[in-house]
Amino acid sequence: xxxxxxxxxxxxxxxxxxxxxxxxxSTTLSNIQWYKQRPGGHPxxxxxxxxxxxxxxxxxxxxxxxxxxxxxxxxxxxxxxxDVGTYFCAEYQAGTALIFGKGTxxxxxx
Amino acid sequence: xxxxxxxxSHSVIEKGQTVTLRCDPISGHDNLYxxxxxxxxxxxxLLHFVKESxxxxxxxxxxxxxxxxxxxxxxxxxxxxxELEDSGVYFCASSxxxxxxxxxxxxxxxx
Numbered sequence: 001x002x003x004x005x006x007x008x009x010x011x012x013x014x015x016x017x018x019x020x021x022x023x024x025x026s027t028t029l030s031n032i033q034w035y036k037q038r039p040g041g042h043p044x045x046x047x048x049x050x051x052x053x054x055x056x057x058x059x060x061x062x063x064x065x066x067x068x069x070x071x072x073x074x075x076x077x078x079x080x081x082x083d084v085g086t087y088f089c090a091e092y093q094a095g096t097a098l099i100f101g102k103g104t105x106x107x108x109x110x
Numbered sequence: 111x112x113x114x115x116x117x118x119s120h121s122v123i124e125k126g127q128t129v130t131l132r133c134d135p136i137s138g139h140d141n142l143y144x145x146x147x148x149x150x151x152x153x154x155x156l157l158h159f160v161k162e163s164x165x166x167x168x169x170x171x172x173x174x175x176x177x178x179x180x181x182x183x184x185x186x187x188x189x190x191x192x193e194l195e196d197s198g199v200y201f202c203a204s205s206x207x208x209x210x211x212x213x214x215x216x217x218x219x220x221x
Contacts (some may be wrong), residue, residue: 033209090153097169
């Protein structure tokens with residue numbers, strides 16, 4: 001079945017450094033959603049990308065959807081300790097549910 | 111607006127016992143989903159209700175899992191009998207559109 005691959009699995013950065021997580025699919029994605037799960041918490045929706053080449057920003061977070069709609073990235077500029085958690089990409093398949101990547105767990109040291 | 115709630119937050123049971131998880135979606139949300147995350151792995155889809163009907167249950171691991179959503183409001187997920195590999199965090203989510211709202215999850219430990 002459809003799989004969304006996400007790398008890296010873990011990333012540790014110093015506060016103030018940048019961070020990027022990548023999602024890839026072997027097939028064209030209809031859309032890509034990004035979720036953040038804080039330690040001990042639950043996934044919280046961040047954003048959805050639908051169009052080829054789409055770029056959206058939320059403060060220090062930049063989300064991109066590839067031209068071929070087979071990959072996506074989330075970039076955080078100047079990380080803060082509040083950014084810690086696991087970031088998941090997921091494809092929403094209409095009529096069914098979200099297909100998640102394995103997530104990237106970000107830790108930040110001050 | 112109240113979010114998605116789940117009960118219990120934690121459950122520890124022995125292999126062979128039965129456990130029932132409950133999810134109360136956001137009021138008015140027709141779509142209700144169950145997911146499971148086993149430690150270190152991805153969040154996996156279990157099943158999807160639209161109102162009281164099962165839209166897709168292709169992710170249910172086996173017939174030890176039974177989900178219901180009587181009346182199209184809250185949902186229950188029963189595991190009977192529980193096995194060790196059933197341990198994990200069970201999330202419920204609800205939606206009216208494409209954005210899904212997740213509950214806090216139930217952490218199930220089978221010993």
